[in-house]
Amino acid sequence: MTDGRVILIAGGSGSIGSAIARLALEQGWKVALHGRDAEKLQDVVVDLSDFGTIDGFAADIREDDAAETLIAEVAEQYGRIDAVIDCTATGPQGITGLFPGTSPEVFGDFLRVSVGWTQRLAHAAYELLAQQGGTLIAFVSDAGIYAAPRQTLIGAARAGTIGFVRNFAVEAARDGIRAHVISPSYVEGSESARRMGSERMAKAAQRAGLGLPTADDIAPLALFLCSDGARRMTGQVLSINGGLNA
Ligand SMILES: NC(=O)c1ccc[n+]([C@@H]2O[C@H](COP(=O)([O-])OP(=O)(O)OC[C@H]3O[C@@H](n4cnc5c(N)ncnc54)[C@H](OP(=O)(O)O)[C@@H]3O)[C@@H](O)[C@H]2O)c1
Numbered sequence: 001m002t003d004g005r006v007i008l009i010a011g012g013s014g015s016i017g018s019a020i021a022r023l024a025l026e027q028g029w030k031v032a033l034h035g036r037d038a039e040k041l042q043d044v045v046v047d048l049s050d051f052g053t054i055d056g057f058a059a060d061i062r063e064d065d066a067a068e069t070l071i072a073e074v075a076e077q078y079g080r081i082d083a084v085i086d087c088t089a090t091g092p093q094g095i096t097g098l099f100p101g102t103s104p105e106v107f108g109d110f111l112r113v114s115v116g117w118t119q120r121l122a123h124a125a126y127e128l129l130a131q132q133g134g135t136l137i138a139f140v141s142d143a144g145i146y147a148a149p150r151q152t153l154i155g156a157a158r159a160g161t162i163g164f165v166r167n168f169a170v171e172a173a174r175d176g177i178r179a180h181v182i183s184p185s186y187v188e189g190s191e192s193a194r195r196m197g198s199e200r201m202a203k204a205a206q207r208a209g210l211g212l213p214t215a216d217d218i219a220p221l222a223l224f225l226c227s228d229g230a231r232r233m234t235g236q237v238l239s240i241n242g243g244l245n246a
Contacts (some may be wrong), residue, residue: 011088019215025052030219069119083226092170115160169235208242
C-alpha cells in the first residue's frame with residue numbers, strides 16, 4: 001500500500017526522475033518533485049498532475065543549505081517523507097575524457113555536488129525517514145562500478161557515492177531506514193542520450209544484448225526498492241544496463 005506515502009524525487013524534473021514520478025503517482029504515492037529550473041519543473045508538475053498529488057520544489061543544489069531547506073519544505077507540505085530518490089545529474093565539462101585532457105580543478109567541485117549532495121540529503125532526511133521506515137536511493141552511473149577508459153574522474157566520484165550509501169545502509173538499518181544505489185549506463189530517450197549523440201548510443205545498443213533501458217524500464221526498480229516487498233534488503237548496488245556490463 002502506498003496511499004498517503006510521500007516520495008521526494010531530487011532531480012525529478014529530468015528524464016529518469018520524471019518517469020519515476022509518473023509511476024509513483026500511478027501507484028498512489030504523493031510526489032514532491034525537485035529540480036533546478038523552476039519553469040521546467042513547473043511544466044513537468046503540470047504534465048503529471050492528472051495522475052495524482054504532486055508539487056514542485058525548485059532549488060539549486062550548489063546552494064549551501066539546499067538539502068536542509070528542501071527537506072524542511074517537503075516536510076511542511078506533506079508532514080512526512082517515506083522515500084527520497086536522488087536523480088540529480090550534475091556533471092560539468094571536463095569530468096569525462098582521457099585523463100590527461102581532464103581539468104584537475106573540476107574534480108573537487110564535482111565531488112561536492114555529487115557525493116556531497118547525496119550525503120547532505122540523507123543527513124537532512126534521516127529523522128523523517130526513520131519515522132516511516134523509509135528508503136533512500138541514489139543514482140550513479142556504471143563508471144562507479146566498472147572500470148573503463150575516459151571515466152577516471154566520474155568513476156571515482158560515483159564510487160564515492162556507492163561507498164557512502166553502502167556504509168550508510170548498514171548503520172541506518174538499525175533505525176529502520178533502507179538505502180540502495182541504482183546505476184544506469186546508457187538510457188535510451190534520455191537527455192543524456194541526446195547529448196551523447198546517436199552514433200555512440202547505437203554502438204552501445206549493439207553491445208547490450210537485452211536492449212538499452214529507457215527511463216520507464218528503470219522506474220519500476222526504483223519504486224520496488226521503496227516498497228514493502230523490499231523491506232528486508234538494503235545496501236545494494238543495482239546496475240540496469242541491458243547486458244552491457246555485469
Ligand atoms: N540518462 C542516462 O543515460 C544516465 C546514464 C548513467 C547514469 N545516469 C544517472 O541517472 C541519474 C538521473 O539521470 P537523468 O538522465 O534523469 O538526468 P537529467 O535528465 O539530466 O536530469 C537531471 C536532473 O538534475 C537536476 N539538476 C542538475 N543540476 C542541478 C543543480 N545544480 N541543482 C538542482 N538540480 C539540478 C536537473 O534539473 P534542471 O534540468 O532544472 O537543471 C534535472 O532535474 C543521474 O544521477 C545520472 O547521472 C543517467
